[in-house]
Amino acid sequence: MPSIHSLPDVLISQIAAGEVVERPASVLKELLENSLDAGATDIQVQLAEGGVRLIRVADDGGGMDREDLPLSLLRHATSKIASLEDLERVVSLGFRGEALASIASVARVSIASRRPEAAHAWKIEARDGTLAPAALAAGTVVEVGDLYYNTPARRKFLKSEATEFGHCDEVFRRIALARPGVRFQLQHNGKLIHRLAAADPERRIGDVMGEDFSAQARRVEASAGSLAIFGFAALPAHARASRDSQYCYVNGRFVRDKLLSHALREAYRDVLHGSHHPAYVLFVELDPAGVDVNVHPAKTEVRFRDARSIHQFVFHAVQRALASPLGAGQGTAAYPVPDHGADVGGAGFIRSDGPKPAPVSPWHRQEQVRLDVEQRVPAYVDFVRAAADSRPDIFEAPELAAGAPAPRATEAGGSGAPFLGYALGQLHGVYVLAQNDAGLVLVDMHAAHERILYEKLKNAADGGEPASQKMLIPALLAVSATEMALALEHGADLQRLGFEVAAAGPLELMVRAVPVLAAGARVPDLIRALLDDFRNFGASDVLSAHRNELLATVACHGAVRAHRVLSLPEMNALLREMEVTERADQCNHGRPTWTQLTMSDLDKLFLRGK
Amino acid sequence: MLLLKVPKNDILAPLQSVSGVVEKRHTLPILSNVLIEKRGETLTFLATDIELQITTHANGSEGGEDVAVTVGARKLQDILRALPDGTEVSLILDDKRMQVRGGKSRFSLQTLPAADYPRMAPAKTDASFTLSQGHFKALLGLVQYSMAQQDIRYYLNGLLLVVMGRELRAVATDGHRLAFGSTELQQDMPHSEVILPRKTVIELSRLLADSDEPLEVVLAGNQAVFRFGNIELVTKLIDGKFPDYERVIPKGHDKTITLGRVAFLQALQRAAILTSEKHRGVRVVLSAGSLKIISNNAEQEEAQDELEVPYQGDALDIGFNVGYLVDVLNNVSSDDIECHLHDSNSSALITVPGNATFRYVVMPMRI
Ligand SMILES: Nc1ncnc2c1ncn2[C@@H]1O[C@H](COP(=O)(O)OP(=O)(O)OP(=O)(O)O)[C@@H](O)[C@H]1O
Ligand SMILES: [Mg+2]
Numbered sequence: 012m013p014s015i016h017s018l019p020d021v022l023i024s025q026i027a028a029g030e031v032v033e034r035p036a037s038v039l040k041e042l043l044e045n046s047l048d049a050g051a052t053d054i055q056v057q058l059a060e061g062g063v064r065l066i067r068v069a070d071d072g073g074g075m076d077r078e079d080l081p082l083s084l085l086r087h088a089t090s091k092i093a094s095l096e097d098l099e100r101v102v103s104l105g106f107r108g109e110a111l112a113s114i115a116s117v118a119r120v121s122i123a124s125r126r127p128e129a130a131h132a133w134k135i136e137a138r139d140g141t142l143a144p145a146a147l148a149a150g151t152v153v154e155v156g157d158l159y160y161n162t163p164a165r166r167k168f169l170k171s172e173a174t175e176f177g178h179c180d181e182v183f184r185r186i187a188l189a190r191p192g193v194r195f196q197l198q199h200n201g202k203l204i205h206r207l208a209a210a211d212p213e214r215r216i217g218d219v220m221g222e223d224f225s226a227q228a229r230r231v232e233a234s235a236g237s238l239a240i241f242g243f244a245a246l247p248a249h250a251r252a253s254r255d256s257q258y259c260y261v262n263g264r265f266v267r268d269k270l271l272s273h274a275l276r277e278a279y280r281d282v283l284h285g286s287h288h289p290a291y292v293l294f295v296e297l298d299p300a301g302v303d304v305n306v307h308p309a310k311t312e313v314r315f316r317d318a319r320s321i322h323q324f325v326f327h328a329v330q331r332a333l334a335s336p337l338g339a340g341q342g343t344a345a346y347p348v349p350d351h352g353a354d355v356g357g358a359g360f361i362r363s364d365g366p367k368p369a370p371v372s373p374w375h376r377q378e379q380v381r382l383d384v385e386q387r388v389p390a391y392v393d394f395v396r397a398a399a400d401s402r403p404d405i406f407e408a409p410e411l412a413a414g415a416p417a418p419r420a421t422e423a424g425g426s427g428a429p430f431l432g433y434a435l436g437q438l439h440g441v442y443v444l445a446q447n448d449a450g451l452v453l454v455d456m457h458a459a460h461e462r463i464l465y466e467k468l469k470n471a472a473d474g475g476e477p478a479s480q481k482m483l484i485p486a487l488l489a490v491s492a493t494e495m496a497l498a499l500e501h502g503a504d505l506q507r508l509g510f511e512v513a514a515a516g517p518l519e520l521m522v523r524a525v526p527v528l529a530a531g532a533r534v535p536d537l538i539r540a541l542l543d544d545f546r547n548f549g550a551s552d553v554l555s556a557h558r559n560e561l562l563a564t565v566a567c568h569g570a571v572r573a574h575r576v577l578s579l580p581e582m583n584a585l586l587r588e589m590e591v592t593e594r595a596d597q598c599n600h601g602r603p604t605w606t607q608l609t610m611s612d613l614d615k616l617f618l619r620g621k
Numbered sequence: 622m623l624l625l626k627v628p629k630n631d632i633l634a635p636l637q638s639v640s641g642v643v644e645k646r647h648t649l650p651i652l653s654n655v656l657i658e659k660r661g662e663t664l665t666f667l668a669t670d671i672e673l674q675i676t677t678h679a680n681g682s683e684g685g686e687d688v689a690v691t692v693g694a695r696k697l698q699d700i701l702r703a704l705p706d707g708t709e710v711s712l713i714l715d716d717k718r719m720q721v722r723g724g725k726s727r728f729s730l731q732t733l734p735a736a737d738y739p740r741m742a743p744a745k746t747d748a749s750f751t752l753s754q755g756h757f758k759a760l761l762g763l764v765q766y767s768m769a770q771q772d773i774r775y776y777l778n779g780l781l782l783v784v785m786g787r788e789l790r791a792v793a794t795d796g797h798r799l800a801f802g803s804t805e806l807q808q809d810m811p812h813s814e815v816i817l818p819r820k821t822v823i824e825l826s827r828l829l830a831d832s833d834e835p836l837e838v839v840l841a842g843n844q845a846v847f848r849f850g851n852i853e854l855v856t857k858l859i860d861g862k863f864p865d866y867e868r869v870i871p872k873g874h875d876k877t878i879t880l881g882r883v884a885f886l887q888a889l890q891r892a893a894i895l896t897s898e899k900h901r902g903v904r905v906v907l908s909a910g911s912l913k914i915i916s917n918n919a920e921q922e923e924a925q926d927e928l929e930v931p932y933q934g935d936a937l938d939i940g941f942n943v944g945y946l947v948d949v950l951n952n953v954s955s956d957d958i959e960c961h962l963h964d965s966n967s968s969a970l971i972t973v974p975g976n977a978t979f980r981y982v983v984m985p986m987r988i
Contacts, residue, residue, distance in 0.1 A: 484777070524987070
């Protein structure tokens with residue numbers, strides 16, 4: 012007997028199911044896509060126990076004939092394409108003709124369907140193929156029960172009911188976002204979770220993403236030839252730490268695409284650190300022939316024919332949107348901040364529902380800054396390089412606000428004080444408190460310093476290689492074999508950032524020079540973070556493509572840490588630096604660096620005036 | 622019960638010697654107190670932050686039984702300072718309170734039991750030697766500004782003391798520059814090395830006098846003890862391996878220039894005004910007969926200063942953090958200094974002519 016034999020059909024489907032039917036949410040995705048492909052305008056979903064017990068999708072689409080029902084459950088049976096040409100310009104969501112077959116091989120499936128012209132509906136039980144008349148107005152109802160009932164090994168990989176439901180909900184939102192014209196409803200264990208009326212795209216995005224998002228996000232809209240993009244991108248201060256607020260569609264299909272996410276990261280790069288994720292909903296439309304969706308059975312990966320121009324197109328559209336000032340009707344009125352280059356993520360956004368300080372003209376602020384230059388230079392320099400230098404005079408005597416009058420703070424009343432005012436003291440080693448004309452300013456010390464360092468690093472890098480201090484006692488760090496390989500591979504990148512790194516042993520690195528601006532950093536931590544960046548960015552031209560991310564990493568590590576005691580002159584120096592730094596309103600992680608509480612905000616707290 | 626009745630300065634002075642260790646905000650409340658202990662006619666003041674403990678004495682106590690108590694160091698010191706000079710002050714202990722009386726002023730301070738006050742247990746003596754306070758203070762002054770601060774290489778946040786034969790060495794480095802000094806000892810000592818914590822070094826410099834009065838240094842396990850005047854300072858040591866300083870000090874640098882210390886210092890300070898605040902870098906440009914100091918900043922402003930030097934070797938252009946140069950010039954006192962250079966990638970060695978006991982090494986900066 013030959014040892015090679017053909018596998019039985021059911022087993023083939025079960026193997027295929029491994030790729031398509033990963034969890035209840037993937038079943039739901041396939042069913043919803045089928046309903047949309049059938050032209051549904053109303054889709055109702057019922058789940059039980061996170062979708063493991065039951066997934067029921069009812070649509071009002073075109074339905075199937077009695078003869079189609081058995082075929083729909085067959086592997087490689089589809090009504091959607093017939094030839095290779097069709098495949099090359101797929102417009103439907105499904106085309107492989109295997110989803111239902113795969114699902115039916117690992118769950119109890121029944122389908123009831125009725126074409127508009129049919130006398131009544133028919134229902135098929137996938138288990139034995141029995142057909143029976145059924146009662147149904149129009150469209151199709153698919154029921155998937157007891158997922159993995161026959162493959163206990165897979166069942167074990169399912170997570171808690173809440174987790175599986177969460178995934179289903181996510182799939183539901185993804186699809187609902189893309190089809191605003193379709194009514195959707197989702198119930199879980201008999202409870203109504205979402206009811207979405209047919210709406211225009213903007214409404215739908217608001218319904219799904221929430222008020223917050225649509226109030227704050229900027230509209231993205233552009234087209235070039237057959238290429239178009241539409242959607243909303245939230246500003247960095249609204250950015251979320253996780254990826255689950257990123258919705259990107261290509262021709263109506265939700266995708267996770269490296270090229271697109273790279274283009275988006277680039278568009279956000281100056282105001283957002285790599286480890287934080289912006290929030291957006293974006294629809295890219297292009298000629299179906301320009302994109303290959305048949306990359307993976309789950310169809311969330313795509314391949315663009317002309318990757319380069321799509322990247323540029325998306326990048327520019329989003330970058331322009333983020334750079335544009337907040338318009339009327341979008342979020343709160345912009346708070347006038349002097350224009351230091353691109354005012355990405357205007358300050359008004361940060362304090363969206365908070366108090367707004369009295370407007371200050373750009374000219375005014377610029378003028379004030381000049382007055383304090385002489386104060387800034389010596390004090391701030393010491394602050395920045397403090398970790399490298401020992402300056403007992405500053406760090407041994409950190410007398411705080413107690414008793415020490417804020418310099419000029421009192422005379423400063425009226426219009427004499429600089430924009431961010433004069434420091435009053437430090438709060439728990441984290442915030443700097445300052446007094447300005449409008450009232451109280453709160454500064455996140457680390458975030459602000461990080462932003463300043465980042466801009467300096469960027470300026471320094473624009474002017475060639477940054478100043479680099481050689482180490483007399485090189486810093487040593489133990490590394491993994493991968494880290495060692497990365498360090499050696501990227502030696503030149505590191506050098507252009509101002510580092511000199513060499514192998515000191517098979518698993519030990521020696522750092523011989525560090526950029527002067529990062530002199531305050533814990534060098535081993537910083538090097539590890541950079542190596543981690545190198546790994547994530549992968550490519551060999553890391554520095555040219557990701558310079559700013561790398562500089563952001565350096566700045567984050569070089570910035571003064573929380574709980575460092577600062578003297579008043581150091582705090583004032585920090586404020587003056589913030590005033591002259593571009594985009595100082597946000598740190599590189601997209602968090603605000605400072606906020607204002609006006610006198611009237613404070614008065615309200617104490618029920619004064621009115 | 623009367624502990625002491627003396628002119629205010631007789632209490633204030635010892636109190637000020639010990640109160641430097643008291644942390645302003647400590648999580649352990651008793652550590653903001655000073656321990657006052659009466660034994661016979663002497664009154665002992667003791668303060669600690671657990672790492673460092675300073676003890677001193679005042680005489681003139683009355684007879685009566687021996688007692689000990691702790692009170693807030695800051696408050697007591699502030700009270701004494703605020704009393705008019707020359708006031709006779711009495712410290713009186715009654716029950717749980719300590720009274721301070723001077724002239725017509727009365728203060729009553731709360732106390733905490735002396736038994737709860739942490740004290741460093743004495744360790745077994747390994748070695749001890751004696752030298753003059755002034756010599757040791759000068760030695761610390763030569764190197765202490767090079768100590769690191771809050772570096773994760775914790776052993777750099779202190780000062781290395783090495784005794785070997787008749788020599789006592791002090792070394793400090795923050796990883797970018799290193800200062801080395803040494804002084805002679807009267808007796809022959811076996812080799813040993815300890816790292817004193819930064820705070821200890823700073824307290825010692827503050828408390829030591831510029832005098833020939835003796836200082837006894839005792840190395841004992843993980844502690845060191847310094848006795849001078851009527852002060853005893855016990856410190857924990859930093860447990861770690863200090864870098865090999867001898868390897869770092871370059872030998873055979875081929876370009877040597879002698880410079881007037883003050884002239885060089887002033888030229889650097891002028892150039893520093895226009896250094897880029899980003900990195901405080903200055904270029905030192907050496908050519909036959911001349912040493913130029915050049916700086917510029919982000920606004921493209923530029924400073925140039927020139928010193929005439931008796932130098933005939935090859936030209937060299939090398940960058941430094943101006944702070945590192947200013948530090949050493951501020952902390953040595955000779956008229957001249959010698960600068961030894963090799964190339965723009967190698968360290969610079971700064972020495973004092975005719976004095977083999979001081980060396981300062983600083984790494985260059987690529988500007
Ligand atoms: N809700 C529905 N309404 C009408 N017809 C349906 C519905 N669901 C499935 N069908 C029919 O069943 C066929 C098989 O569906 P199935 O999901 O297995 O494959 P597909 O959608 O063609 O491709 P893919 O495997 O890529 O999803 C479809 O081609 C379609 O003709
Ligand atoms: Mg399908």
